[in-house]
Amino acid sequence: MATGQDASTLDRRAFLKVSALVGGGMALSLTMPGMARGADSDEVVELTDFVTIDHAGLITIAAKNPEIGQGVKTSLPMLIAEELDCAWDQVNVVQADFDPSRYERQRAGGSLAIRFEWLPMRQAGAAARQMLVAAAAETSGLPASELSTASGFVRHSASGRKWSYGELASAAARQPAPDLAKVELKDPKDFGIVGKPTVGVDSARVLRGEALFGIDTRMPGMLHAVLETAPAHGGKLKSADTSAAKAARGVVAVLKLDGIGGPDAMTDCVAVIATNHWYAEQARKLLTLEWDLGAAKGHSLDAYAKEAARLHDADKGAELRRDGDAPARLAEAAKVVRARYSYPFIAHATLEPQNCTALYKDGALEMWAPTQTPDRGVGMIEKLLGIPADRQTVHITRIGGGFGRRLFADFMVQAAALAKAMPGKPVQLLWNRAEDIKRDFYRPGGWHSFAAGLDDDGKLIAFTDHFSTFGSEGKPHHSASMQPIHFPAGLVEDLLYTMDVIDTVIPMGPLRAPGSNALAHAFQGFLDEVAEAAGKDLPTLMLELCAEDRVIGEDTNAWGTGWAFKTARARGVIEKVLKDSGWAKRGSGDGRGMGFGFYFSHQGYFAEVADVSVEGEDVKVHKLWVAADVGSHIVNPMGAEAQVTGAIVDGLAQAMGQRISFTDGVIEQENFDTFPLGRISATPEISVSWVKTDNPPSGLGEPALPPVVPALTNAIYAAGGKRIRDLPIQSWT
């Protein structure tokens, strides 16, 4: 186990197990600060699954979800601490291991943490508080109704008596667990932690260089593995000569592994296992492998583009939504605007490459995994490798970026397979950057042919979109689909959406605001053209479309990610960003201009304005204004603003230069020279305004990203540049 690895856990049984595993010499690194205070670990009292208190009053709160930089290791414990009614500086936060029996959903994805946990985390804190109050009542003989709490004390105001949570901990732990649905919650006006800018709980540790991330996991005798996989997606291993690699310096084993369960688990590969990652990488180059790459023959980006063009010329997609008779209304419209838009495949490129550390011993598997979905890894390993879920332990490490890539658990399955082949030896699997980019699950590309009809007054009366996307057997992949209810559906009387699906072998997956990050560009870009043709600007057109208070769509669905779009909330952020940016007084000409974009995703309403200069091919973004409505409360304003500004930087980089291309299934980008990420010099000043409305708080990891893409492209056009219909803006090869 690690030097300083954050595998400390509230589960004392697990703690003892891990301590025993690594031996007494390493136990200190696993000890929670709370435990370090008292020599006797019995002084640490586990009150609930989430709250542990030591007799000195230090409160340890479990953070249940994976931390990928979205701030949940801070924001979710803040919700607990708020209702527990302690001081934040009394709190020590530890990452919970994967344990659905205690923590239920433990995922990072869909901007769902705040939306799903706003109430349950508060209830968890309130339950622990109620147990402390009951303990004080029991100890003092006073009725609980006369007791109150504040800053880690239970108080009896009539007598002036008070008891610290630390001294009540043991008695509190003996109280029956309260019914969560009935615990008393604070009036939000009394919040003292929620809403206060709060520094991330790991920030100081990161600055000390502590071993927090998956890649930092260290154990005595740990081996380092790399995997050589097929150069093209869908490839099968025909033959392997591993003799030279086996003889190379530092190499411990070379293993040929058959693919199991597809690209989201493990494809055919050869693993090189060595004493140092570098030796494994060097020996990998000595492998002589023969691959059957037939499955990906013809799967090239150019071929897909030609197919999409053919499909759009034929104009016969399957119907996704039909309201009225849009083709007939187009034929009689005073003015018709038509345009084709496209966007490319892109990669996640988390800065910490995919990795996982695993130890298989006596039929049990222990993993240190930077994963957004530990449950998925455990389930796949059970199914594909036959290790029962109850024989698997997953320590969720801090994660060097997720963006949806780590919703896939392929690296967990692979590390487990390696560990199973090397029983008793801890094995760390680490992908290099080229593999990380070439073995991704990409944001799918797509093409849209739009038409819009305007009447004599410039009113939008008809709208059509023919969408070409990717999937298999006529069904779009879940990250390549479009909701029939996509804006402006329901707000234009005559509307037709059609879709066709191109079969692909290229793996696809959700990438930060999946679907939305691509559709925002196409729809808001085209609507900017429609507004221009109508003699107005895009925000004016949007406000007209949203003029009436309407709710479009259902509030819930199976995923809990319902798509109820409320026009009033859209108007709120649009009006705010226009005011903030001085839109009405914006200048034009001289190569400078402002562009607008709006998008609704993950229950967040975002309106954004970009101020840019264009000189030849060069684009300079000066400033970005964001107005956001994510409900009634911002849990941690410091983290929340960071999510928004980060999404802006991400979206600008995507739009400017990111593109994954491929020929016969071979991905053509390998590193940050050809797949460029945002850099500091391209980063504008960013201003963020919150429009608080009486709606349940929702998440911020994703919804700020989509509208920045059209805000940028529309600004480039306003500045006298090209109308950008095809992304990326600058072509990289």
Next chain:
Amino acid sequence: MLEEDEFMLVVNGEERLIKASADMPLLWALRQEVGLSGVKFGCGAGLCGACTVHLDGSPVRSCVLPLGSVGSSEVTTLEGIQDDPLAERLFDAWLEIDVMQCGYCQAGQIMSAHALLKDNPTPSNEEIDMAMEGNICRCGTYPRIREAIRIASEEEEA
């Protein structure tokens, strides 16, 4: 007398005998032979800056620096600047506005920022951008990186 594959590195002020091949990048020697985690692997090609360390005080990309070429130069990682007054100013500024999101690139960011302020205690915005351009932050914390460097440099002025 050192063998052909033995190297006496000076890491954070201490001599460390490393037995490894001469072409092993300094990054992997620091992470896996010395056992330091304040130096990160991002790209392996000198393109992202996550592996930035100081070599005799100057920032270098340890992922493309072969062990055999380090010689007697002093290697300093994030762990080695913890008590340095300039680093402390940077840490304070970094925490004051909580720069990091996932945090993975931040060791490299700090090492580059430290090298910048050591040579140029009050950099302009353009100088900050120029010095930090080689350090990718995938989370996009750049506005706060700029701000934190400004805070740390203003404390220098004050």
